[in-house]
Structures are given as structure tokens and as C-alpha cells.
Amino acid sequence: MSDTRHRAPGPGISGPYLTVRPLEGCGGVHVAGEIGLATHSIWERVLEQAVRGGESVYYLELSEVTFVDVAGAGALVAAAERLEDGRRLVVRRPPQALRRVLETLWPHLPAIEVSTS
Template identity: 70%
Template sequence: MSNPFQVPSAEARGPRPGLAVYPLPGRRGVRAAGEVGLTTRAIWEGVLEQAVREGEGVYHLELSDVTFVDVAGAGALAAAAGRLRDGRRFVVRRPPAALRRTLDLLWPDQEGIEVSAS
């Protein structure tokens, strides 16, 4: 299956962080693997924008294979959640600890994000 959101994890100059995103089977959402940072932010923001445009209800973000999300990536998630309408929300499953702390610290009242440890 082709993945329009994938960034290679290595270039000629050596390894670089990458982010791969795949559809979740059986639910609306994606599974991501890698890092969300400067080199992968456009992918992350594209995924979130697509989620905001899609239907209604819950959009799942399975992040158990994501090792790092920078503050700008957390901010993009909070901003996207703020654009959700009519009780919609992101369910973020097993995010990196730093993402959970950043959301709790900077966006504690963001109702559009539900973080699940399981």
C-alpha cells in the first residue's frame, strides 16, 4: 500500500528522523511511527488537517511507535483539535511521555483531545 505521508528515515548524508503514517484497520484514524519534529512536521500537519476535514466522531491517533513529538507538533495537534466541531475529538493512544506532559502543561483544557495509555 502506498503511503503519501511517509518520509524516508535516511538520506545520503546519514540517518535523519522520519515519520511513517498508516491507516488504522477497522477505525477512523492512523498509526504513526517515528518522530514529529522539524523535518516531519509537514507530514504530521497534513495528517491532522485531513482528520479535521473527515466526517464526524472520533479520530484515533495510535502513537505507540512514535518516539518523540516536539512542542510545535503538540501545538499542531492542539490547534487541529480546536478546529473540530460538534463534540468531535482525537483519541491519542499511547503517546510519548513528553507529548502527554506538553499537552497537560500548555493545553490542559483542550476538550478535543483524549489521551489513552492503553
């Protein structure tokens, strides 16, 4: 996936953005910004790429993500549930709120591994 950046519409209006770039050395992407209403379509494309890819492990580096809304968390879980057996998403350094949501609502989902390192 090439670099993708999305901002809320409107000339000269600063707003939510999501930047996505490939990770070097492994299958996956580095994501920065906010995962919310204005950037949800970008997040959905990222997750679709992860599901369609052939990697047994797909990395989502989220250390520069500042916010994930409930729809973004739900989309992550839905993507993980569509993975073939034995495949998984490794979510690296997600925002604390996303970690809590995953631990609370989906504690035993084997297709998502949360890594804090």
C-alpha cells in the first residue's frame, strides 16, 4: 500500500487525518492519526488489505494513532474474524483505550494479538 493520507473535507480546515505507509521488513502497515468517522474508509481499506493478503501474520503498527472510535475497533475485530485459520493480526502499541476495549469485549479472539513492544 502506498502512503495514504486523508483529512476532513474543507479548504484550509484542519481536522482528523489518517496516514498509512508500509512497514519495512515485514508484512503490514504503520498507521498514524485518528481512526474515526472522517477516516473510517481508509481504515476499512487497510483492514481489507490485511484480510486479502497472504501473510500468516499481518502487523498493524499503531503507536502514532491517537484515537480509535468504537466503529474502528469493531472493524478491526470483524477483519480478524474473516481471517483464515492460523492467520492473525498483530496490533503493535495501540492506544490504551483500544487495548482496553479489545481486552474487555474480545478477550479470547485468537486472530488478534496485542503487542506493547
